[in-house]
Amino acid sequence: MTPLARLLVASQFAFNIGFFAVLPYLADHLGGALGLGGAMVGFVLGLRTFSQQGLFVVGGALTDHYGPRPVVLVGCALRVAGFVWLAFAASPWSVIGAVVTVGFAAALFSPAVESEVAREALRVEQAGGHRRTRTLARFSAGGQAGALLGPVLGSLLLYGGGAGHFRTSCLAGAGVFLLVLAAHARLLPHTAERTASTEQGGAATEQDGAWRTVLGDRRFLLLALAYSTYLLAYNQLYLALPAELDRATGSQAALGWLFALSSAVVVAGSAPVERLAAGRLGRPAMIRAGLLLISLAFAATAALRALDGLWAAASFTLLLTLGQMLVLPATRALLPDLAGERRLGLATGALSSLSGVVVLAAGAPVGALLEHDGPAPWLLLAVVPLLGLVLVPAQRQATPREPCPPRTTRRRLFQ
Structure with missing residues (x-):
């Protein structure tokens, strides 16, 4: 794999470690330590899913407009803030705010990373390297490895039970995402500057056209x-x-x-x-x-x-x-x-x-x-x-491809 592909696979691995160290134990914390009723617990969990999965399209559109780097960095920063907030949240409204922040963070960084690994897999294939599905399969494996280890980390941190142990798990998850944020700030390449037409005010028209093209x-x-x-x-x-x-x-x-x-x-x-x-x-x-x-x-x-x-x-x-x-x-x-x-x-x-x-x-x-x-x-x-x-x-035959956007990078690692 290329250095960028390795970074993205490692990112997915770290994302899932941080996520699964906390979220599988959220329902028990809400119903146990905080004493919320079953309806409220279900509402909070559903709200987290909606703020993440339902808003993926927002993160994807922002990624196309600004490039993956700023979207990933903001998403990781929000996930850190959300986990810290959740660690100390004691009222239903505070929990709801923290959970929405945690979910929306993933709605930013997940589509940014997923679309970028697909682009990188396509570049490798077009350059005569291995099939794009191989890179994407490794990306899935990295995520599953994190999903396997995350609950183990969470269960170790939660050993003994109680709100204090859940707080420790949340802070550990925040620490994982803080490390991911630092790694991406240093290693994730900058995208090239926007085209002149976009800089002169064509961004809205371009985005409208993209929505119509994809959803139509x-x-x-x-x-x-x-x-x-x-x-x-x-x-x-x-x-x-x-x-x-x-x-x-x-x-x-x-x-x-x-x-x-x-x-x-x-x-x-x-x-x-x-x-x-x-x-x-x-x-x-x-x-x-x-x-x-x-x-x-x-x-x-x-x-x-x-x-x-x-x-x-x-x-x-x-x-x-x-x-x-x-x-x-x-x-x-x-x-x-x-x-x-x-x-x-x-x-x-x-x-x-x-x-x-x-x-x-x-x-x-x-x-x-x-x-x-x-x-x-x-x-x-x-x-x-x-x-x-x-x-x-069916797969479209002999379709001319758009050129991948050029990149400017900060480090020779990605040149």
């Missing part, structure tokens, strides 16, 4: 809908899987082990799976193959749950994770072909925001469906990724 592109919208089916299915790790473990074993004690299994499989398997799949399939075919595996995850659970619920849960986790390892890098790699490099930030943010809206709208019906016992809910959920499989747009 039928192929992009089809990809967003297909990706929504993946995201809806993936969220069942947090909804359907715990419910199935409760039914089968009477507890959720195995849930942490299954999450660790998912993260470990991504970390160890992303590179070989990408080599095997990308060498034989185009990017749209990789997405379809991943969605097919995800559909099989639900179908296998429906078939196995009557025999052994724990094995059903393990097979669901494994097949869903394998599908994720195909869908994520291939989707990110397909975005530059649909949106162009100059609108990649907006496209990355819009993909997440549109998918988030679909998942939010489907959350209540899926929750009601899972209240019914038997294989029927799992078989119905197996249909969802199959719908996405049909929606994946």
